[in-house]
Amino acid sequence: MTTVPSPPDSLHARVPGSKSLTNRALLLAAAADGTSVLATPLISDDTMAFRRALGDLGARVQPSDDDGAWQVTGLGRGPKGTGRIWCADAGTAARFLPPLAAAGHGDFVFTGSDQLTARPVAPLADALRRLGAEVHTGPGGTLPLRVRAQGLDGGALEVDGSLSSQFLSGLLMAGPLLRGGLLLGVRELVSRPYVDMTLALMRHFGADVAENTPGEFAIRPTGYRAADLGVEPDASTASYFLAAAAVTGRTVTVRGLGRGSLQGDVRFAEVLERAGARVHRGEEAISVTGTGTLRGGFTVDMGDISDTFMTLAAIAPLADAPLTIRGIGHARLKESDRIEAVARNLRALGVRTDTGRDWITVHPGSTYPARIACHRDHRIAMAFSVLNLRTRNLTLDDPGCVAKTFPGFHEELHRLFPRHPLPALPARVSA
Known part of the structure; x- marks a missing residue:
């Protein structure tokens, strides 16, 4: 291999x-x-x-x-x-x-x-x-x-x-x-x-x-038989760390997400590649390297990987031209109306943002200090934490909502990028 x-x-x-x-x-x-x-x-x-x-x-x-x-x-x-x-x-x-x-x-x-x-x-x-x-x-x-x-x-x-x-x-x-x-x-x-x-x-x-x-789909009435399974790292969660590489100019690798991954969200790396990052794909890992420039000026359909559209939208103000994300109308029915929640937060930062039923366009620009409204939505908190690696002027109104999928998110982002602040968090979930 x-x-x-x-x-x-x-x-x-x-x-x-x-x-x-x-x-x-x-x-x-x-x-x-x-x-x-x-x-x-x-x-x-x-x-x-x-x-x-x-x-x-x-x-x-x-x-x-x-x-x-x-x-x-x-x-x-x-x-x-x-x-x-x-x-x-x-x-x-x-x-x-x-x-x-x-x-x-x-x-x-x-x-x-x-x-x-x-x-x-x-x-x-x-x-x-x-x-x-x-x-x-x-x-x-x-x-x-x-x-x-x-x-x-x-x-x-x-x-x-x-x-x-x-x-x-x-x-x-x-x-x-x-x-x-x-x-x-x-x-x-x-x-x-x-x-x-x-x-x-x-x-x-x-x-x-x-x-x-x-x-x-045709499913026969076979029932199921017991089987062991090793669970891959979460590709949706990996998107925040791969995006962090793209906006900081560093290289981040996630082991366990190789070419044979069962998760469609590994394709988020392809979106980062289109935006100018370098991507290394292997059998057992994926790596993204930031190049110092985040390219915009294109439209991308993220309907099949909609859990990662917020990751791209949150860092889009750093691009050199507007970015449009389409095919994400169903994201309005998630933990929050994710299109509207992202747009309102970006506008609160002073970033021009346009939306439609199933799309969002984010224009490049500097950001004002702001408190991000997370809407108890883990993905909003994590996505805007990545933007904050560059802007250094954001806080989250509910940093603990990341416990929905990654209780240790802030600690891990701080470990990799020590300038990421560690907010006061509630007690973690235990097994």
Whole structure:
């Protein structure tokens, strides 16, 4: 196996495990027969909420004292019993776990924080009803979501994939648990790399799933079998450290994110390359080197990697020409209306910013001192922390919100770039 070596003066970022991989693998292991071992899982607010929710559904997740791995003893199909399932802020829990519950037998109520309750679940509830489940939602098609389950026969279903790929991933992962399997057609799919990740993990845990034609998935009722998995570093989180390299002129390497990564967000490095950074891609790592200039003057569609659009938008004032990011309308339905939240923060800095339904244009310019409104959104806090490496005039109103995916973010950014301030933070999540 050949690799492209990282430059000798590279800073090596310690990026924790992928949230997307951790939570998908947790669900699939919980639905399997037997015990699976997940190595290097992410320990954060979202993954701990997901883990506790699975425990409420009857799965057993046991952390190892030796190496931090998690042993997951599966249910062997869907859950049984009754329960009130607290999803906290975790959108994946609210989108992935109701289909799992519907494939089981019992009465389950899914609730969450005010932030999560503001996010829609009506499309998922409607899809489950069309498969034969009894599902009730709160006012406006939000949480709480109640599932009265007697298993699902399966069949053919068509869904709209334009709002969130998480709805589709939840239905796909439930497919092998249905009595007759599932033929799932999808219109206007966003964030396709996350669906590809879901399919790859399903197969890893023994599912028989095929894409007959683009957007039509056939899943046989095979159930799942236990399997071990090593969780890659989180590519979305890696984007902040790679962007930090681009804006500081340093080199940053993230080990564990090689060419074979399951995560689409590794493609953020290609966007940085287009903006003038040098990128080294190897079998086992990726490195980005800043060249002293951040190029603008182009438009990029980031619909498939929308979790990283804020990283680019936050550093765009440093570019030499305007940058336009398109295809991100679904980002308005995340932890915050991310397009609007980013635009308001940039305008508060004195940066000219234009927006539309699914796009944002950021113009270059100097910044005023400002307090960034994080909206309890981890990605806003992390993205603007990267900008602050250059501007040195920003503070965050909620620095601790990074615990959703990386409790140690500020410490790691400070380790690599000592001038990054260390804010006072609340107590961390523990395993």
